[in-house]
Amino acid sequence: MTPTSAPTTGTDRHPRAFVAPLVSTLMTLPVAALAFFFVGLAPMACDSCGDAVSDRFDDSYEVAFPVFGFGLVVVLVVLLSAWALPWRRGNAAARVWLAVIAPAAVVLDFVVFHGLVDWP
Known part of the structure; x- marks a missing residue:
């Protein structure tokens, strides 16, 4: 006889x-630091x-740097x-989406910065 498990609802704690x-943190923070480094070096291009x-x-x-900071x-x-x-468990999908969006937003932020600067 096998025990039956209770159906999972969105209110029970997710162990992982x-x-x-x-x-996401381990990916986002180094990528953000690297992007900030290159944004800081950008004035040397001119x-x-x-x-x-x-x-x-x-x-x-002067416009692009505050936009990058924001x-x-x-x-x-x-x-x-x-x-x-x-x-x-009910928040698992939202948590994963937010975790995926964070490093992608760093890349998008760098692309926006690069697009705002009038490069020589």
């Missing part, structure tokens, strides 16, 4: 709820530019949301 946010080109680059960088704040909020969801 930490896996998706942990993997060290030898002429005055007009340098002014255009500087003006666009994008990193959004990434942090998404990542913290993946950790903050209640560890219930």
Whole structure:
């Protein structure tokens, strides 16, 4: 005679709820640090530019850098949301989606930054 297990509902605790946010954190933080490093090095791309080109680059960088910083704040909020969801089975899909969105948002943030800068 085999014991029957109770049907799972969305309210029971998920034993591996930490896996998706942990993997996402281990991917997102290094990628964000690397993106921030290259965004910080971007002004060196126009060290030898002429005055007009340098002014255009500087003006666009002054807009793009705060946009990039705001994008990193959004990434942090998404990542913290993946950790903050209640560890219930009903939240598993949302937790995984938030965990997937976080590193993808870093890449999107870098692409937006690259598109906003008027490169020489």
